[in-house]
Amino acid sequence: MTHRLSKSKILSGIQCPKRLWLEIHRPDLIEYDPNTLARMQTGHKVGEIACQYLAPGGVYVGLENGFGHALKLTRDHLDFSDLPIYEATFVHDQVLIRSDIVVPTGTGLKVIEVKSSTSVKDYHIWDCAVQAWVMQGAGRPVQNIEVAVIDSSFVYPGKGDYQGLLKTENVTKTAFEMRTQVEDWVRQFLKTLQGSTPDIEMGEHCRSPFECPFMEFCLPADRPAYPLECLPRIKSQLLQDLKQEGFEDIRDIPDGRLANPTQERVRRVTQSGEEELLLEADCSHEKFSYPRYFLDFETAQFAVPVWKGTRPYQQLPFQWSCHVQDRPDNLRHMEFLDLSGEPPMRDFAESLVSSCQELGPIFVYGSFEKTVLHGLIQHMPDLAHSLQALSDRIVDLLPIIRQCYYHPEMRGSWSLKAVLPCIAPELDYTVLPGIQDGGQAQEAYAEAIHPDTTPERIEEIRKGLAAYCEMDTLALVKIVEKLGR
DNA sequence: CGTGACATGACCTCTGCTAG
DNA sequence: CTAGCAGAGGTCATGTCACG
Numbered sequence: 113m114t115h116r117l118s119k120s121k122i123l124s125g126i127q128c129p130k131r132l133w134l135e136i137h138r139p140d141l142i143e144y145d146p147n148t149l150a151r152m153q154t155g156h157k158v159g160e161i162a163c164q165y166l167a168p169g170g171v172y173v174g175l176e177n178g179f180g181h182a183l184k185l186t187r188d189h190l191d192f193s194d195l196p197i198y199e200a201t202f203v204h205d206q207v208l209i210r211s212d213i214v215v216p217t218g219t220g221l222k223v224i225e226v227k228s229s230t231s232v233k234d235y236h237i238w239d240c241a242v243q244a245w246v247m248q249g250a251g252r253p254v255q256n257i258e259v260a261v262i263d264s265s266f267v268y269p270g271k272g273d274y275q276g277l278l279k280t281e282n283v284t285k286t287a288f289e290m291r292t293q294v295e296d297w298v299r300q301f302l303k304t305l306q307g308s309t310p311d312i313e314m315g316e317h318c319r320s321p322f323e324c325p326f327m328e329f330c331l332p333a334d335r336p337a338y339p340l341e342c343l344p345r346i347k348s349q350l351l352q353d354l355k356q357e358g359f360e361d362i363r364d365i366p367d368g369r370l371a372n373p374t375q376e377r378v379r380r381v382t383q384s385g386e387e388e389l390l391l392e393a394d395c396s397h398e399k400f401s402y403p404r405y406f407l408d409f410e411t412a413q414f415a416v417p418v419w420k421g422t423r424p425y426q427q428l429p430f431q432w433s434c435h436v437q438d439r440p441d442n443l444r445h446m447e448f449l450d451l452s453g454e455p456p457m458r459d460f461a462e463s464l465v466s467s468c469q470e471l472g473p474i475f476v477y478g479s480f481e482k483t484v485l486h487g488l489i490q491h492m493p494d495l496a497h498s499l500q501a502l503s504d505r506i507v508d509l510l511p512i513i514r515q516c517y518y519h520p521e522m523r524g525s526w527s528l529k530a531v532l533p534c535i536a537p538e539l540d541y542t543v544l545p546g547i548q549d550g551g552q553a554q555e556a557y558a559e560a561i562h563p564d565t566t567p568e569r570i571e572e573i574r575k576g577l578a579a580y581c582e583m584d585t586l587a588l589v590k591i592v593e594k595l596g597r
Numbered sequence: 598c599g600t601g602a603c604a605t606g607a608c609c610t611c612t613g614c615t616a617g
Numbered sequence: 618c619t620a621g622c623a624g625a626g627g628t629c630a631t632g633t634c635a636c637g
Contacts, residue, residue: 598637599636599637600635600636600637601634601635601636602633602634602635603632603633603634603635604631604632604633604634605630605631605632605633606629606630606631606632607628607629607630607631608627608628608629608630609626609627609628609629610625610626610627610628611624611625611626611627612623612624612625612626613622613623613624613625614621614622614623614624615620615621615622616619616620616621616622617618617619617620617621
């Protein structure tokens with residue numbers, strides 16, 4: 113028996129048949145995203161909790177001896193026992209699935225699909241529909257299908273007690289109603305796989321609901337330097353109209369064609385080829401005093417909380433970096449970094465309060481630092497007053513830069529990582545070893561606090577995190593310098 | 598994955614105008 | 618005086634972008 117489709121391949125195919133074709137025929141083209149492994153680890157942990165609390169005492173069907181053996185093991189368990197099965201494996205009509213949790217009952221299987229998400233999405237139900245179709249087709253009637261997701265309001269009481277971390281939603285009815293839809297998909301995808309590469313135009317489906325790993329491959333070799341897609345907040349209708357009118361590059365669009373003022377500005381500056389800096393714009397009344405602070409946080413988040421009193425996906429700060437200018441001609445740096453694995457929040461907050469004194473603007477980029485401070489205020493009433501005072505001094509550079517600066521090379525984005533190469537090309541994140549964005553900082557933290565990590569590796573991570581966070585705040589210094597105030 | 602800031606669009610009320 | 622209308626202004630939900 114050959115099975116050519118897995119459940120995840122079908123979900124890819126729904127997003128884009130060409131993606132499905134490439135996943136099967138050209139897996140060598142996939143660029144492995146470093147975040148993928150971290151997501152899989154998260155999913156694994158959530159899955160373990162689900163087994164333990166939703167259907168304890170079951171048996172696990174491993175893949176060590178291949179799919180054939182997994183199929184046989186599943187059959188044996190179902191025929192000769194009534195224990196729950198984890199990763200039960202089924203095949204029907206060339207489609208193979210592995211199901212998170214299957215509980216046999218007298219009237220059919222009770223299926224639980226576990227997701228690390230906090231709400232049930234449409235594509236979760238498609239997932240369940242495919243599972244139900246395969247199980248029924250394999251001669252195993254399905255009685256009930258549930259999706260288990262994370263309840264983000266859960267507060268971890270400690271001592272390994274995760275009762276209530278997951279909540280379930282019954283999707284039996286919808287999943288059963290999609291039966292003919294699933295059959296259509298399978299028939300269509302098997303046919304697609306027999307032919308040559310499907311010819312599919314690029315579009316929204318390349319990003320939603322998941323980013324396609326073959327984007328680079330699908331992009332035409334002679335793509336424009338400033339594609340229309342870079343126009344900020346462009347609607348699909350406008351994009352379509354502009355392409356119809358024969359424009360491929362932002363610079364092709366004539367003066368006056370764009371009604372949206374931000375898009376028009378991007379067009380005008382891109383066409384000029386030169387950066388635009390409007391220093392007299394609006395915020396000129398804000399003369400910033402000294403001392404000036406430049407602040408950046410790094411946080412960790414866990415789908416399965418590890419510290420008592422914390423919630424799933426709560427952002428827990430473990431590092432801050434702060435440059436200080438007491439006078440125009442001086443610059444010093446301070447930082448805090450806790451890799452002990454103990455809850456870092458209290459020391460983080462106390463050191464921050466004592467280091468930032470009581471006066472002077474605190475520059476940040478984006479609303480993230482304010483959000484984290486507010487989270488700390490909720491959990492540390494004794495520091496609430498001091499933390500609120502810090503929050504009140506925060507000056508967000510993002511809206512200021514958005515208003516008064518644009519460079520063609522920003523390609524429609526005002527994120528720090530897009531702005532910085534234009535303002536301070538000497539600050540290059542790509543030379544940093546290992547940690548070049550917030551996501552990698554989170555991963556590095558998770559690795560550092562893992563019990564198996566060696567002291568040498570922890571020291572390496574400490575250096576990497578310190579260098580990354582310090583560069584972030586130095587970037588803020590450069591931005592304020594550029595504003596000339 | 599979560600949160601905040603902001604833009605956008607739908608919908609509502611309020612106001613002032615005009616025709617009857 | 619009222620019914621009907623358009624434009625101004627407000628609220629709310631939704632979407633996008635930014636941070637981690």
